[in-house]
Amino acid sequence: MGTTIATASAGxxxxxxxxxxxxxxxxxxxxxRRPDVISLAGGLPDPSCFPTDELAEAAHRAITDRSVLALQxxxxxxxxxxxxxxxxxxxxATGRPTHPDQVLVTTGSQQGLDxxxxxxxxxxxxxxxxxxGYLGALQAFKAAGLRLLPIHLDDGGLRVDALAALxxxxxxxxxxxxxxxxxxxNPTGVTLAPDRRTELAALADEHDLxxxxxxxxxxxxxxxxxxxxVASATxxxxxxxTTSKTLAPGLRVGWMIGPRWLIxxxxxxxxxxxxxxxxxxxxxxxxxxxxxxxxxxxVATVAERYGQRAATLxxxxxxxxxxxxxxxxxxxxxxxxxxxxxxxxxxxxxxxxDEGTAFVPGDAFAVEADxxxxxxxxxxxxxxxxLVEAVARLTRALDRTHPA
Amino acid sequence: MGTTIATASAGxxxxxxxxxxxxxxxxxxxxxRRPDVISLAGGLPDPSCFPTDELAEAAHRAITDRSVLALQxxxxxxxxxxxxxxxxxxxxATGRPTHPDQVLVTTGSQQGLDxxxxxxxxxxxxxxxxxxGYLGALQAFKAAGLRLLPIHLDDGGLRVDALAALxxxxxxxxxxxxxxxxxxxNPTGVTLAPDRRTELAALADEHDLxxxxxxxxxxxxxxxxxxxxVASATxxxxxxxTTSKTLAPGLRVGWMIGPRWLIxxxxxxxxxxxxxxxxxxxxxxxxxxxxxxxxxxxVATVAERYGQRAATLxxxxxxxxxxxxxxxxxxxxxxxxxxxxxxxxxxxxxxxxDEGTAFVPGDAFAVEADxxxxxxxxxxxxxxxxLVEAVARLTRALDRTHPA
Numbered sequence: 001m002g003t004t005i006a007t008a009s010a011g012x013x014x015x016x017x018x019x020x021x022x023x024x025x026x027x028x029x030x031x032x033r034r035p036d037v038i039s040l041a042g043g044l045p046d047p048s049c050f051p052t053d054e055l056a057e058a059a060h061r062a063i064t065d066r067s068v069l070a071l072q073x074x075x076x077x078x079x080x081x082x083x084x085x086x087x088x089x090x091x092x093a094t095g096r097p098t099h100p101d102q103v104l105v106t107t108g109s110q111q112g113l114d115x116x117x118x119x120x121x122x123x124x125x126x127x128x129x130x131x132x133g134y135l136g137a138l139q140a141f142k143a144a145g146l147r148l149l150p151i152h153l154d155d156g157g158l159r160v161d162a163l164a165a166l167x168x169x170x171x172x173x174x175x176x177x178x179x180x181x182x183x184x185x186n187p188t189g190v191t192l193a194p195d196r197r198t199e200l201a202a203l204a205d206e207h208d209l210x211x212x213x214x215x216x217x218x219x220x221x222x223x224x225x226x227x228x229x230v231a232s233a234t235x236x237x238x239x240x241x242t243t244s245k246t247l248a249p250g251l252r253v254g255w256m257i258g259p260r261w262l263i264x265x266x267x268x269x270x271x272x273x274x275x276x277x278x279x280x281x282x283x284x285x286x287x288x289x290x291x292x293x294x295x296x297x298x299v300a301t302v303a304e305r306y307g308q309r310a311a312t313l314x315x316x317x318x319x320x321x322x323x324x325x326x327x328x329x330x331x332x333x334x335x336x337x338x339x340x341x342x343x344x345x346x347x348x349x350x351x352x353x354d355e356g357t358a359f360v361p362g363d364a365f366a367v368e369a370d371x372x373x374x375x376x377x378x379x380x381x382x383x384x385x386x387l388v389e390a391v392a393r394l395t396r397a398l399d400r401t402h403p404a
Numbered sequence: 405m406g407t408t409i410a411t412a413s414a415g416x417x418x419x420x421x422x423x424x425x426x427x428x429x430x431x432x433x434x435x436x437r438r439p440d441v442i443s444l445a446g447g448l449p450d451p452s453c454f455p456t457d458e459l460a461e462a463a464h465r466a467i468t469d470r471s472v473l474a475l476q477x478x479x480x481x482x483x484x485x486x487x488x489x490x491x492x493x494x495x496x497a498t499g500r501p502t503h504p505d506q507v508l509v510t511t512g513s514q515q516g517l518d519x520x521x522x523x524x525x526x527x528x529x530x531x532x533x534x535x536x537g538y539l540g541a542l543q544a545f546k547a548a549g550l551r552l553l554p555i556h557l558d559d560g561g562l563r564v565d566a567l568a569a570l571x572x573x574x575x576x577x578x579x580x581x582x583x584x585x586x587x588x589x590n591p592t593g594v595t596l597a598p599d600r601r602t603e604l605a606a607l608a609d610e611h612d613l614x615x616x617x618x619x620x621x622x623x624x625x626x627x628x629x630x631x632x633x634v635a636s637a638t639x640x641x642x643x644x645x646t647t648s649k650t651l652a653p654g655l656r657v658g659w660m661i662g663p664r665w666l667i668x669x670x671x672x673x674x675x676x677x678x679x680x681x682x683x684x685x686x687x688x689x690x691x692x693x694x695x696x697x698x699x700x701x702x703v704a705t706v707a708e709r710y711g712q713r714a715a716t717l718x719x720x721x722x723x724x725x726x727x728x729x730x731x732x733x734x735x736x737x738x739x740x741x742x743x744x745x746x747x748x749x750x751x752x753x754x755x756x757x758d759e760g761t762a763f764v765p766g767d768a769f770a771v772e773a774d775x776x777x778x779x780x781x782x783x784x785x786x787x788x789x790x791l792v793e794a795v796a797r798l799t800r801a802l803d804r805t806h807p808a
Contacts, residue, residue: 012614013669014580017523020672044477052471059463059684067456071652073448107511107656107678114677118547119421123527139676143522176418210416248475250683252511265417268424272543273518274511278682279654280463 020143038390040313040377041358043186043334049302050248054294055284062283070283076271077263078105078255079279082286086255089292090239094232104263104270107277109216109242109254113137113179115266115273116212116238116256117144121176128166128178130158132365132374134186134214137179149175150367155328157182157192160199167207177210177238182230184217184333187365187376191331194227201233214240217333219299222307224331231257238262243285245334246299251281306334309379309387316391324404334380337362343373343402351397357390424547442794444717444781445762447590447738453706454652458692466687474687480675481667482509482659483683486690490659493696494643498636508667508674511681513620513646513658517541517583519670519677520616520642520660521548525580532570532582534562536769536778538590538618541583553579554771559732561586561596564603571611581614581642586634588621588737591769591780595735598631605637618644621737623703626711628735635661642666647689649738650703655685710738713783713791720795721781728808738784741766747777747806755801761794 062070069079077083083100091098106112113136121127123145129138131150141148151162158180166173180200182192192200204211213230231237238258243251256266270276289295310329313336317325326339345361352358362374382390437443466474473483481487487504495502510516517540525531527549533542535554545552555566562584570577584604586596596604608615617634635641642662647655660670674680693699714733717740721729725744732741749765756762766778786794 012524012580012666014522014524014526014529016526017669017673020669020676042477047472047476050471050475052467052475055475056464056467059467060460063456063460063463067454068451069654071454071456071459071654072451073446073648073653107682110676111678118418120416120418122418122420125418136676136679143673143676176416244477249477250473250475252678252680252682262416265421265424269421269547272424272514272540272547274515274656274678275540276656278511278656278685280685280688281682284684 016143016145020139036356037353037358038356038382038386038393039358040379040381040390041360042378042381044378044381045245045249045302045334046305046380049305051288051298054288055248058284058287059280062280062287066283070280072279074276074279074282076267076276078103078277079282079286082282082289085286085289086241086257089289090231090257094229096232096235098257101260102257102263104256104266105277105282106254106256106270107274108244108249108252109214109240110136110140111270111273112240112254112256113140114144115269116177117141117146119262119266119269120210121146126173126175128163128175129367130180130185131367131369132187132362132371133179133367134181135365137214138367141179146176148367149173150369152369153185153188153190155190156196157185157190158196158200160196160203163200164203167203167209175209177212178204179212179214180230181214181216183215183227184220184330184335186217186333187335187360187362188337189328189330189333189335190337191227192230197228197230198233201230201237204234204236209236211237212240213237216242216245219246220303220306220334221332222303222310235259246295246302247285247288251278251285253277253281253285303332306332306380309382309384310336312384313377313379313387313391316388320391320395321398334378336377336379338375338377339373340375340398340402341373343375345372345375348375348397348401351401352394355393355397357393357397359394420547420549424543440760441757441762442760442786442790442797443762444783444785444794445764446782446785448782448785449649449653449706449738450709450784453709455692455702458698459652459688462688462691463684466684466691470687474684476683478680478683478686480671480680482507482681483686483690486686486693489690489693490645490661493693494635494661498633500636500639502661505664506661506667508660508670509681509686510658510660510674511678512648512653512656513618513644514540514544515674515677516644516658516660517544518548519673520581521545521550523666523670523673524614525550530577530579532567532579533771534584534589535771535773536591536766536775537583537771538585539769541618542771545583550580552771553577554773556773557589557592557594559594560600561589561594562600562604564600564607567604568607571607571613579613581616583616583618584634585618585620587619587631588624588734588739590621590737591739591764591766592741593732593734593737593739594741595631596634601632601634602637605634605641608638608640612640614640614642616642616644620646620649623650624707624710624738625736626707626714639663650699650706651689651692655682655689657681657685657689707736710736710784713788714740716788717781717783717791717795720792724795724799725802738782740781740783742779742781743777744779744802744806745777747779749776749779752779752801752805755805756798759797759801761797761801763798
């Protein structure tokens with residue numbers, strides 16, 4: 001999939017489509033699919049964590065025993081049983097009453113981003129985002145014609161004070177919403193500190209601001225105590241969730257939880273977009289969520305695996321690169337964020353691929369921040385022996401391109 | 405799901421989302437779900453035609469034997485094996501060489517409509533549509549900010565001469581594309597005549613116009629010879645297809661086939677919309693399409709069933725309503741279109757639901773045509789005994805509200 005369009009046809013493409021570029025990560029994935037490359041670039045979960053037996057049985061059972069539910073057209077809002085189970089889990093996580101009517105099942109949480117951008121924003125409106133931030137969100141917001149207001153992060157996550165300044169400064173902006181991945185953020189792995197969660201909720205209430213709290217990695221905690229979501233402290237939160245990191249991304253089952261007026265408006269938008277999410281995928285997820293204890297064990301298995309890998313990757317980087325590298329040390333999720341002072345990560349990448357490994361250069365995730373000396377490394381993508389080998393290869397590439 | 409939004413929250417919804425109304429058909433479906441109603445209103449295929457055993461086995465096999473393919477993130481373009489099988493079928497149907505790179509797998513063909521509207525049109529651009537036309541397409545185009553240019557239909561399908569007049573008249577319009585369901589159209593059941601197919605292709609070539617040929621029902625022919633698709637006569641066609649009417653709609657697997665520049669641009673747009681279509685659903689469909697002879701038999705079974713039902717419905721309507729009703733007599737698909745001179749179909753509907761049946765009033769599908777005396781009846785939705793009973797109920801409702 002190239003980014004060039006034959007001149008003869010370019011005139012047929014809309015202005016808004018011309019503004020879309022292919023995701024750099026996805027283009028990179030094409031390059032790193034060589035079987036000899038140990039790629040730490042992708043955001044792919046470890047397929048050995050997929051509960052294949054349970055998924056195969058659930059799919060067979062759903063089609064055989066509940067064929068109309070699993071195969072017929074269904075309501076745009078989603079399968080009622082699935083919405084109820086999602087609402088239950090949310091109520092448990094936030095301590096707030098959550099009705100199934102507040103849940104919309106989406107085709108992955110990516111669809112939630114596209115729908116929210118269109119339902120809450122018109123072209124030219126603004127959205128406050130983390131800088132660096134999740135690329136798929138930035139793409140969806142830009143595709144909808146929204147302007148990005150970047151808010152920086154530090155080790156405590158989103159700089160809520162910077163967001164407050166934006167809302168109250170001499171030329172205050174009123175974004176359509178704030179987008180944040182508060183727990184094990186992509187790409188940095190950082191987690192929003194408890195006091196900032198409270199501050200963010202208070203800020204939302206004070207300014208009647210909507211916060212979109214995206215939680216793809218929140219369940220994958222491998223150290224430290226769980227934190228309360230921002231949604232536990234205010235009703236002005238729209239929660240996005242997904243089974244992509246806990247069960248399997250290929251199901252494309254995500255959800256949005258929010259106020260009823262928003263769910264109603266977003267459901268109307270989804271109707272014109274894809275009618276509804278795969279009934280088969282929904283039936284499989286509803287079947288597996290019917291046993292919450294099993295699901296909790298599944299999540300714990302994935303988190304434990306990633307915790308072991310994170311420790312391995314961190315130790316290998318410390319061993320090989322020592323003081324040359326500064327790392328975030330995430331307590332969960334899939335990503336580690338590294339800084340190598342003096343690095344030009346883009347020039348390192350071809351050498352790394354040449355040596356047989358890959359990562360994502362930090363500035364791929366930047367809105368306006370200068371991140372040329374950062375790189376995102378996924379510890380979920382390879383087993384421990386391969387992680388160690390990938391670090392050896394990365395070190396060789398670094399020694400070649402950036403001699404100490 | 406209501407269409408009113410609490411005033412306190414209305415200000416949060418974007419202008420474009422405010423412009424979206426819920427589909428009247430879907431709101432109606434909520435009303436007609438009463439178990440005592442024999443509804444001829446929906447566009448739902450008959451679930452007894454779903455090949456449940458084959459689907460259940462294919463799902464189990466895909467997850468067990470090809471778990472990464474069926475469960476991991478996949479390419480936005482779709483599963484390569486599925487794209488190849490779709491390309492093969494298209495090449496066979498059109499007689500034109502079709503490369504898998506010309507195929508984008510979509511989350512139902514509804515997603516193809518949303519993507520095309522955004523990739524080919526900017527807000528304020530126009531699109532030529534059939535009047536009456538498929539409601540989901542009209543919704544998707546309006547949601548993307550496109551203005552509809554209605555073209556009337558007659559028994560030979562789209563009035564291609566009216567389209568020609570639009571392109572060449574004193575104030576010619578240049579639509580982003582023309583949208584048509586040429587075979588067993590929704591809602592009218594009419595089929596574009598062979599000479600008009602040739603004329604439409606010639607018009608597209610002469611004016612460098614893109615034609616979107618939506619083919620959800622084309623395989624479901626139960627009488628008469630198959631006609632060549634418009635795509636067999638020009639490269640300026642984008643074909644939309646789906647497994648919703650031949651296998652099962654709950655899979656949400658559709659596709660778009662077109663020139664490479666368009667597939668590349670639409671793939672970029674899809675990336676921000678839902679990353680890719682359910683890998684599980686794609687793996688199931690790819691598995692079943694691997695045996696084209698089986699798939700052809702499955703399609704023939706569905707078409708034969710619908711043919712019997714169409715004959716039953718037509719006979720019952722003739723028997724009960726005789727000269728009061730004029731019918732299209734489709735050679736395939738799911739819908740029959742009726743005209744009852746002097747009827748106000750909207751006032752008939754509550755009486756029909758009261759008697760225990762339902763239909764869709766014709767003007768639900770209108771762009772600007774006056775269709776208050778038409779109704780769309782699905783013959784796919786009920787078995788033959790229930791179709792006969794539905795007509796008896798409809799007749800009673802008509803006798804009550806519109807005495808002869």
